[in-house]
Amino acid sequence: MKPSLAKGTRDFTAQEVSRRKYIINILQNNFELFGFQPLETPSFENLSTLTGKYGEEGDRLIFKILNSGEYASKVNQEDWDNKNHQKLISQISDKALRYDLTVPFARFVAMNHGKLTFPYKRYQIQPVWRADRPQKGRFREFYQCDADVVGSESLLQEVDLVQLYLKSFADLKIPVTIHMNNRKILSGLAEYAGITDKLIEFTVALDKLDKIGKEGVVKELLEREISQESIDKLEFLFNQSDDALENLLQLKEKFADSEIGLKGVEELEFVLTQSLNLGVDMQNLVFNITLARGLDYYTGAIFEVKADEVAMGSIGGGGRYDNLTEVFGVKNIPGIGISFGLDRVYLVMEELNLFPEEATTQVEYLFANFGGEGIVEALKLIMQLREKGVSAELYPENAKLNKQFTYAEKKGIKNLVFLGEEEIKNGTVTFKDLTAGEQKTLSLEEFLSL
Structure with missing residues (x-):
């Protein structure tokens, strides 16, 4: 059988893993600078925990896990014959x-709220899964890097998360x-x-504006039984000025009779x-x-981050979700959080050539294998380098030097070390910088102090 990857998943090479670690380390450092603590949760949850939290479209994209054992034997035959997938x-x-x-x-907060100190700030860096149609920057398995605060209604949390971004x-x-x-x-x-x-239908359609354009949104609103008269009243949405505060002023006039609308304008004004x-x-x-961000659980501020110089969807997003723990039976725990899309951030950095050289893990020294007693001396020196935190390895076979050179170059190893009879006798080390092409011979002490 020819091996293949499941659609929407990837293998990561050594360089890719190192570069992803580079991004994660920067995010993790900033999360902790801003007072967030780490948390990890299981890769799978009870289906009932997830269902109904992401809207109708989100529910369809949840990867379900078949029950173990003879799951088909417990199925209602009528539902099976009728292909009633919801009941099945x-x-x-x-x-x-x-x-x-x-x-x-x-779910974690609802289960542990009696033990947590509020406001509780946590960050989480783990993979998630969505049965979405794969495309550039959109995968079925991908990492999210989240920072959330629960237990505070203060809009200063929104301001702080803008700073974190x-x-x-x-x-x-x-x-x-x-x-x-x-x-x-x-x-x-x-x-x-x-x-x-029709609030949910309205926000789900509006959230697709950057993907399907004004005509697509209007078409979808009509399909969702929103009248042309209502759509005409919202025409101004598609003709906003570049001045945020001016747009908010315009909204205040239109929201003269809407308490919740005015509250939203006031909150956004404060954050800005x-x-x-x-x-x-x-x-x-x-x-x-x-x-709009098409998730049902947002109740206040919503964010989306776009890279200025790369045509791609959002590379981060989030918002306030004051009622989320209520579905788990715990009330009055307001929350707000943001997420960084690791995979899209990676693609943006790759396209803009932003990864520094140190973002790729490389072996510092490869010791050439000449066979004989030199192997033991090389291994002793390699041990000393590793104790100093310097990466080093010995080529395992006594092969032709050309083959050992090729291995070092292909693996991106910086230096090739020669510890032959002459060097062992004189207490020296000869090594070649494979990038600069320079070769040096140093005393053992000088080499170890580099």
Whole structure:
């Protein structure tokens, strides 16, 4: 059988793993600088934990796990014959791979809230799975890097997360723009257009604007039984100015009769103003009134981060979800969180050639194998280098020197070391810098002190 990868998954080479570690280390360092603590949750959850938290489309993308044993023998024959997949799922699957890190985090908080100190700040860097259609920057298995705060309603958390985003991407040297909106503003727009009962349908369609354009969104709204009259009232959404505060002022007028809409404008104004007071360049922050993020659990601020110089979807996103733990029977624990898309961040850095040389792990010294007693002396010296934290290895076979050179070059090893009879007799080490092409002979002490 010819080996193949499951669609939407990848193998990672040594260089790719090293570069991913480089990104993760920068993010992890910033998470901890901002006071977040690490958490890990299982790769799969009870299906009931995940279902109903991501909206209708999200639920379809959850990878279900078949029950172990004779799962088919317990299926209702009528449901099987009718191919009623909704009823069949509950009979053959009660577990699923996690779709994101936020819902498992909410489940953890609900189970452990009596032991946690609030506000509780956690970060989590783990893989998630979605049965999505693979394309550039979109995989079925990918890593999320999340930072969340629960137990605080303060809008200063939003301001702090904006700072976390900007510092992290500045450290990665990726120029970005943070798009911001507020779900209360979207609720206000639904009130203004008289489609409060269609809020979810409205936000799901609006969230696709950058993918399907205005015409596509309007078509989908009509298909979801939203009237042309209501759509006409929302025409201004597609003609926003570049001035965020001016757009908010326009909204205040339209939201004169919408308490929730005005509340959303007030919250967003606070976050934008405080960010400006902290010296954030307004070019890095955009009020994007059409940003919806199609997840049902957001209740306030929502964020999406776009790379300025690469045509790709968002490389980060998040928002406030004040009611998420309620579905697990625990009320009054407000939360807000952001996520970094590791795989997309990697693709952006690769395209912009932003990875430094140290982001690739390389062996510092390869010791040539000449056979005989030199092998033991080489191994002793390799042990001393490793104790100093310097990577080194011995070529395993007494092969032709050309073959050993080729191995070193292909593996990207920096130096080839020669410890022959002459060097052992004189207490010296000869090595060749394979990048510069220079060869040196040093005393053993000098070599170990490099």
